[in-house]
Amino acid sequence: MxxxxxxxxxxxxxxxxxxxxxxxxxxxxxxxxxxxxxxxxxxxxxxxxxxxxxxxxxxxxxxxxxxxxxxxxxxxxxxxxxxxxxxxxxxxxxxxxxxxxxxxxxxxxxxxxxxxxxxxxxxxxxxxxxxxxxxxxxxxxxxxxxxxxxxxxxxxxxxxxxxxxxxxxxxxxxxxxxxxxxxTPAFLDLLIDGIEPDGTIHWVMAGIVCALREAATELAIDGWTRLDDAVGFVAERYPAHTPGKYGCRTWKQVLHDSRLFELRYRANGGDSRSAWFKERGG
Structure with missing residues (x-):
């Protein structure tokens, strides 16, 4: 070999x-x-x-x-x-x-x-x-x-x-x-604001809900936040998040339609009352 x-x-x-x-x-x-x-x-x-x-x-x-x-x-x-x-x-x-x-x-x-x-x-x-x-x-x-x-x-x-x-x-x-x-604007609307192209609102991820949560974190007293104070907070930091953008006429309607918050009224003295809210389960 x-x-x-x-x-x-x-x-x-x-x-x-x-x-x-x-x-x-x-x-x-x-x-x-x-x-x-x-x-x-x-x-x-x-x-x-x-x-x-x-x-x-x-x-x-x-x-x-x-x-x-x-x-x-x-x-x-x-x-x-x-x-x-x-x-x-x-x-x-x-x-x-x-x-x-x-x-x-x-x-x-x-x-x-x-x-x-x-x-x-x-x-x-x-x-x-x-x-x-x-x-x-x-x-x-x-x-x-x-x-x-x-x-x-x-x-x-x-x-x-x-x-x-x-x-x-x-x-x-x-x-x-x-x-x-x-x-695309449509995707950003969904991601940032929770708004689908057909107008459906995913409230859990909605920008206005996130803004209200942030306001409550900073402004809550004994777990409850005065709605007027939260509205001012959101208007200053997140002016684009308004009820109208989410198909609502008022901030109270946002709280109601999202089904994520509890709403109560407290007397201010006299006949006036203020709206207070907190997140459900919080």
Whole structure:
């Protein structure tokens, strides 16, 4: 046997094997990035922390686990698509953001892609754990067969990487469209003022309610706040938040329609009375 020729073949096997392993690691990294970014639920000021926690969660996952999560979360059919879960113990007064970008496909396409992903995981495990059992690297013929196998395998993994890169591009495009939509006046009305385009008011997140809460925090006496004082407070700090903006004629109507506050009247002396309020449950 020509030892020089054998060593040359063995080095080529090692090169091709290393190339496959590097491409597989790139694929795993791409899946992790996609899983981190396609879905999030967190308070606005903790988004970066939440993304870091998700990245840490996926950091040590095997390819098999990552593929399973990809199939269950990002790749969905009409039957498997589900809404985002509610945040546990969420404070309704703290603004939060939830979004999920998924690739919806037919049941047949989903089954085909799932099968291809499962085959990738199986072949990866075969490559990592049983490659030298499959090929006798002391034989030039087996080395040549191994080179052919590794070249074909690299092409398959590369195809998976290219498809995953396409999916990642689609996620980025969807996120860009979402961010563009978030700059529109209609979205800002909803986010800042709690007003939908059809005029529906989400009182819990309404700007005028937030302003009244802030006024109550600073002006309350024994838990109750004089409405006239709160109105003056809001007018000075948040002049844009007026009852008319929320379809109300008076501040008392705001308190009533929001259903978030209790309203009482207290005598001032003589026949006059003042309106006082506090948040329900407070």
């Amino acid at each position: 020509n030892s020089s020729a054998l060593q040359k073949h063995q080095r080529e096997v090692q090169r091709l094997l290393g190339r496959c392993m590097l491409r597989l690691q790139q694929y795993e990294t791409m899946i992790k990035v996609l899983l981190v970014n396609h879905e999030i639920t967190a308070e606005i000021d903790k988004l970066t922390q939440a993304q870091a926690q998700r990245a840490e969660e996926f950091a040590t996952n095997t390819l098999g686990v990552l593929v399973k999560k990809l199939r269950g979360s990002f790749l969905v059919t009409g039957e498997t698509h589900s809404p985002l879960p509610e945040r546990e113990n969420a404070d309704p007064h703290v603004p939060s953001l939830s979004y999920k970008i998924a690739l919806q496909m037919s049941a047949a396409d989903h089954a085909q892609v799932a099968g291809e992903l499962d085959a990738l995981v199986s072949s990866r495990n075969q490559l990592v754990h049983h490659f030298i059992d499959q090929f006798n690297l002391g034989s030039i013929d087996d080395c040549a067969a191994a080179q052919t196998h590794l070249s074909e395998y690299f092409a398959r993994v590369d195809g998976h990487c290219n498809r995953l890169q396409h999916w990642a591009t689609e996620v980025n495009n969807a996120m860009r469209s979402m961010l563009d939509a978030m700059q």
